[in-house]
Each structure stands twice: as C-alpha cells, then as structure tokens.
Amino acid sequence: MNRYKTVGKIGEGTFSEVLKTLSLKDGNYYACKKMKQLFKSTEQVNNLREIQALRRLSPHPNILILHEVVFERKSGCLALICELMDMNIYELIRGRRQPLAEDKVRNYMYQLCKSLEHIHKNGIFHRDVKPENILIKQDLLKLGDFGSCRSVFSKQPYTEYISTRWYRAPECLLTDGYYSYKMDIWSAGCVLFEISSLHPLFPGTNELDQISKIHDVLGTPHSAVLRKFKQSRAMNFEFPSKKGTGLMKQLPSVSPECLSLLSAMVEYDPDQRISASEALQHAYFSESRALERQSLHHKLLLIEKANTANSMNYLLRIAGQSRRQQALKSLPEPIIRHHGPTFPVELPKLNVSGVSKTVSYPMLKFQSVFPTPANNGKLPIVPHFKYFDAKFEKEPHEKARLKPYQLPSIERK
Template identity: 65%
Template structure:
C-alpha cells in the first residue's frame, strides 16, 4: 500500500504482514527485518525506514521507501526493447546489490523482475522474505524462487544449492530486460528442466553425478546439444552474450559470481563513469588529493579453475578503507590520569540467519504513545483524514510461480 506519514508528510510503501506476532522478540527475529537492517544503507537495496508493530492485534507492517515501479511493469507491453545503455546501467546496479548482499552473508533466493524496483533510473532489490544465510546448514527449502528463474541445482537436488542461484536468476532477468521475453518459461518443474536443456543443452556427466549425490531419486536425461540463447533482439552485443552465458552456466561451480560480474568488460563504461564520479567527489572534498585508485584488472574469459568459487567469508565484506594521502595523523593526547572504563554489554538478539553471522541486530522497542487526543504541531497542519491507496495486484500470465 501507498501510505502518507503524519509525522513528515512523505509517502512510503507499506508492506503488511499476514502473519500475527506475539512479541517484539518474534518481530526482531523475522528474517526479512534482520536482512534489511544488515544490508541498509546501500544505494541498490530497498531502504527500510520503520517497523510498526501493534502488540494488541499482533499486526506488523514494514515502512519502506516508495519506488515508481518494478522491472516487470517497466517492460510489460513495450513494443521496443530498452536501449543497451539503460540495460547495462540496470544490470550493473543489480550486480552491485547482489555483491553487497553476498559479501554480507545473505543470498536472496527469489530474484525476479517483480522484486527489482526502479525509480528515476535507480534500481533497488527488495522483498527479502525468502532470503537465507550463506553460512546456514543445507539442505534448504526445495521449492523456492519463482519457477522461471529457478536454477538447475534447485530443480535437481533436495535443497542443496548456494548463493550462486541468485546469479542464475539475474541472468534470466538480464535476458528478459533485453528481449522482453522470458528465457525459460516452463509450465511445471519437468517442463522447466526441458526448457533449460533446449537452450543450453544437457549438462556433462560430472555435473549430473554431483547433483545425483544429493538427490534421493535418480534421474537421467537424453543427450541434447541445445539451440543456444535465442537472439530475439539486436541489442545483445558479444560482451553482453559473454556475461549472460557466464550467469546461466549449468554447473554452479562454473557460474560467475557477483563480484566477478562487476569486473566484466561489459561493464567497462559503467566502471569508468563510477570512477569519474568518485574522483569528482574527492576533488570537491579533498582538493589536495588528486590521485584516484584504479580498479583491479581481470583477464577474461575465465579459465575453468579460475571460475570456481570458494564459499564467501564474512570478512570479505568488511575491507578497510584507506583515507586520502593528504590527511595528517592526529597527535596522541597525553592525559595525567586515565581511568579505564568498564565495558557494558548491550542486549543483542539471537540471529536466525546462521551461526556464523556476527552482525548485531538492533532491538526494536514498542512505540510510546503520549495520548490519543494529543497532536503535535506538525500533525495539526496535515489533514487527519487521508485516503489509503491500494495498489492492484499483478496477475502474470503463464504461471511462473
């Protein structure tokens, strides 16, 4: 729902939870709230502004920033595809959101056009209700993610998949943005596998053996070469196809990671523009510092050994930031008498996202109401009777769920 705040008059997107909650501890343990608090703030992650919990009724609502539309609404009914520059801009932001999320030990599990929001050419990933921790113990839920964007390891194993499934889904979204057509529109689980094999062919025996080890029921597929990714649009350049093929690699060990995708030659223009923007900001704040660190270069394409990814570690997302070279180190203070402060441990909540996630989650406290009839000065200026806008649900043809 689209809501207006009586506090500041701004509009927000309100996500009302169907589940009823008994306590604040249960609310704070909700996986989606913990994920949004850990990932915020980030320019490509939907911002969570407030959590509204009514103890009496047990209702819970998340107040997030209001976006213009999602990717599906953007491409629905279009006769001509988006420009290659805009596609590149959107996919670069999507890869940045996935990289930030994976470095913080979370993978989304439901990346699709409906969960990718756009406002003034700024792309943000939302709806973290299905997310899980990278460090949580397998197997996971089998029937996760929307069918059209579900990775092969999710279809052929009993819940043994990793964060690489988000890259497969992003590759399917990549093709759909460029061609305005879904890449693998399966009508059921078996047809979904058949659609994948029709395009990229059946996997090698090594990959099938790997999947069979984590499956109670055995399976075999007749050999099929695959017709290749259909070129329904002329917007797909060779570099674009190279990144797309790397995203939809059948074997998750051979699939590209988000931090590797950001260094792909397809995003060379985006990286150059981002570096120039950072340089302009640095010159504005630090005129004496004129040097800009260069991004590490990667040789493409990757070899088979180079594409194999080890499990992400939480320390990767907490790199030290080096300050400008012109800043001087402050002198140490010399105090005559120094008293050592006793450390006071603040109450923290037990994370449901995994045992290896060490990030602290802030405690949600109930709102204190001074009185029902009392209004602040800002509330008196705003009309009390506001209409609620109900956004219509989008019924997508072709199943896909």
C-alpha cells in the first residue's frame, strides 16, 4: 500500500472499509476496499469470490473495474483497488424532496438490468443488490461489491440471510436457503420503486415484519406458491388471507409501463418473475433501446470512417510510391564521367645522371630436388646457404663467394 496515499474515508461495512486513495504512480484517484479479515497466503486471496467474479465479469460498462489487488504477506492485509465513482444511489436520493425525472430513472434502471443480465449470463448472481452497492458517475451506472456473490450452478441450500432485509426476496425469507438468481431481480424492483418514490418499498423491522410488509402491498400469495416454499422449510407457516393495496397506490405518478415492469420484477413466485434479459425487452425501455441503437450506429459510422480514412491513406501511399517508381524509371541513365584523359598519354622518361650502363648480377643456379632421368631417380644433395647483410655464403667446404657491387649515387635535380 506504499504506492497509494489515503485521502479520506468513503464508507464502512461489516467486512470492509472503503477509502479514497491517490496513486503515487499515475496521479489518479481510486477507491480502496480494505478487508477487515486477514489472509494467510496468495492462494487464499485468489480464491476470494469477489476477486474471481470481478476478473470474470470484466470488462463491462456497467460493472465496477478492479484495477489492482494489493496483498501484504507479512501483515495479511488485503486491499482491492477499484475505479472511483462519484456516489451511490442511496447518496443520490438521500435528503431529496423531489423525485428524479423518469428519464433519469429509466436510464439508471436500464443500465442496472444490463449489469444483471451480464452477471447472470456468466453464471454469477449478486445476492446483495441495494442502493448502496449501485454506483454512479454522472449518467453512468455500475454495479459493485461482489462480496456476497455466488455461482448460479453451486449446490443449494445457500446462506439464508444474505441480502439486506428490505431487498430480500420472499424465497430467501420463507425457505432454508433454496433460492436462485431471480432474487436479484426482486431486489432490483425494490430499487426501482425507491428511486422513483424516494422511500423503500418493504421496510421491515425483522423477518416476520418483512413478510407482513410484502403481503400488505402484494397480498397473500396463492396456496400453491406457499406450498413450494413449505417443501424446503423445516417449520410450517400460515398467513392470514390479505388483499394488498397494490403498487399503483404506492406510485401514482409514474407511467403505466413503469408499473408493469415493477410488477413483473416483484412477482412473489420466482418461477413467474421476469428475468434480466426479458426486462431489457420490456416496453418501459423502448426509448432506452432506441437511444442505444442510435449510439451504436453512430460509433459504427465513426469506426467505418476511420477505417475508410486509413484505407484511403494506405492506397494513396501505395499510389505515391508507384508514381515515384515510374518517375525514376523514366529518367535517363546518368552519364558516367571519368576524371582521367580519354586518349593515351606516354609517361615521361626518367633521366638519371651518373649511370652509364646497366649493371647485371649473376643469378644462382639451384638444382632440382625432384628425380629426373639425369640423376637416375636419386635426390641430389642441396647445399645450405646463409644470409648475412645482403651477402650469400656457402658452407665452409665451398670457397666460392659472391663479388659485392655498389650502386652509384643518384643526384636529384
């Protein structure tokens, strides 16, 4: 952590605290999620569900980006360095008197459903979707805090009380951990209601009160639905028949499309509840889909223009090189010029004074060392010579010596 400087504290939860940090390497600000649990090995860190989920789900425009995992082996401290967002949904609506514009609510919910579709398609469900874990930066929304996530294909039963109570689906409350990824859709429906009305949909004080709050709005479910939950519960439960007030009374000012989507997301029976991919095709998001297609079309046009420009530049370069090669071929051959004279010149004679005649020196005759017919195939004996100051001497048994000569001096004119 010596590469990051703590600037301030963003928030704190049961298992971690979130700090705003400054990177000393690149000068950018990041969110540092510092775990309260101590870890013993790198293998234990890599097996952490949150790290595995963020690595599997990245990159996606609506999933929080994990930049770095910092693990100090000596102290056992672990920190996740993530991108820094402006605020979460709870901070956005806290203290507001006027609800958000429906266009903004629709934009945020479309991105939330996009994130849920992505994680469910990749075999993960979040299990703790709530306003505090939904981060925004201007008009961009990202889902974060995957500390409670599980695999869609993992074996049931799961932990019973995992999500925050107000956003907990009925199957999480009425069974011994027999629930599925559809619980995320229920939680997202509760978020939709909260950012539209600025108050929670089912604010129960305990598990029993939570069920009572759900029945007050949606009514007591059909007995066939309750039997599904009783099959996976050790204890029996009976609820008095109650007709709920309905969602329209809770949200009188929203569009019918918004009420229709909300009703499909908070369907009591998880088997009848809408999925994230189906929610994205709902009529409530028709405008969002049109804007997304328009934006995608615009991006494709920009990419096509860039590719066309690059192709044209490449063709122009090729054409330019071809023209230069043709121009070089059309040039006449260069004339090779010689610096010397083009006619023969006779060198001047050198006149040396003092030399009257050419002096000749006797040449030594050496016998051949190879067999010839004259020596009958026998190798002759070759006398040895020694060289002393330009004089040749024979061995002592030879008396003949070379007569020394001296060249005349040359006078320079």
